[in-house]
Amino acid sequence: MTAVMIDSERLGEVEIDESSLIEFPAGIIGFPELRRYAMVAAEASGLYSWLQSVDDPDLAFLAVVPGPFFPDYAPSINDDECDAIGLSDPQDAQLLCLVTVGDETVTANLLGPVVLNVRNRLARQVVLTDSSLSTRAPIVAV
């Protein structure tokens, strides 16, 4: 299998290359049964991606690379979370924050980032313990 066709509620009919597939062994929190997602660029810069559920075409999340918008954001991920996705080298880790699109603002969930192991394409939504982090941090053009 090199490509999967999805008729996505948000992306329309889209062909997903296997190389864009990521797997959440524990699902995304609140959606534990849905494990497979396709990561598709949402706009030209590549900072925003869709995480389109392969198993449920109606479910998609918008995600953002937090670094450029939140330069001080450097969460530490504990060993158990890393083990769950086979992550041993920090260079293999890609952070993504789930985005909520509101009427006026676009916000990022900094308290529960997604950690992607770019080497094996396994991912996990991690719950951080720093209670000062927001689930709705406004994303502002910098």
Add this chain to the structure above:
Amino acid sequence: MLILSRRLNESIVIGDEVVVTVLEVRGDQVRLGIRAPRSVTVHREEVQREIMEQNRAAAAAAPSVAELPKLPLPSSPD
């Protein structure tokens, strides 16, 4: 709700693979150790609930490609 009493260093087993052990009892705080397979997440209840609610809100609010608003971007190119 199943109610069990445990002493320090005793455990309970949930299903076949999840083990919860009482590691320390200090005042009104209990320190628990949890062993679980990687397909099972374990989080503090109130934080999980907050994350789950935000995930659901994000999923519900996700626009279609056609309706995607202009997303904030870093302005200066490298």
